[in-house]
Amino acid sequence: MSDLVQAEEVWHDWIVDACGQVDIDPASVDVGGIHDLTRVIAHEFERPMAPVGAFILGMAIGRHPDADRAALHDAIERTITERVSEHG
Numbered sequence: 594m595s596d597l598v599q600a601e602e603v604w605h606d607w608i609v610d611a612c613g614q615v616d617i618d619p620a621s622v623d624v625g626g627i628h629d630l631t632r633v634i635a636h637e638f639e640r641p642m643a644p645v646g647a648f649i650l651g652m653a654i655g656r657h658p659d660a661d662r663a664a665l666h667d668a669i670e671r672t673i674t675e676r677v678s679e680h681g
Contacts, residue, residue: 601625623662630666638673 601624612619630650631643646669653665 626662626666630670633670633673637677 604624608622608624609619612622627647627650631647634640634646635643650665650669653669654660654662657665
């Protein structure tokens with residue numbers, strides 16, 4: 594079992610509670626996708642920007658609820674890979 598899967602099991606109740614407090618469906622929280630995005634930002638760009646990237650993704654999903662979430666994730670991630678290739 595991966596660390597992320599173990600963490601998700603341990604934190605599941607917290608995710609449910611936090612979502613309940615802000616009227617969000619816990620099933621809509623893509624823990625793996627969020628971790629993937631923040632990992633890329635932290636390791637390929639700047640660690641302090643990882644939670645900011647997750648926030649931007651959340652805002653994008655909130656603003657465009659019918660959008661393909663993977664496409665939104667990829668669009669944000671592309672800004673990192675493009676920046677690295679331009680400045681690398």
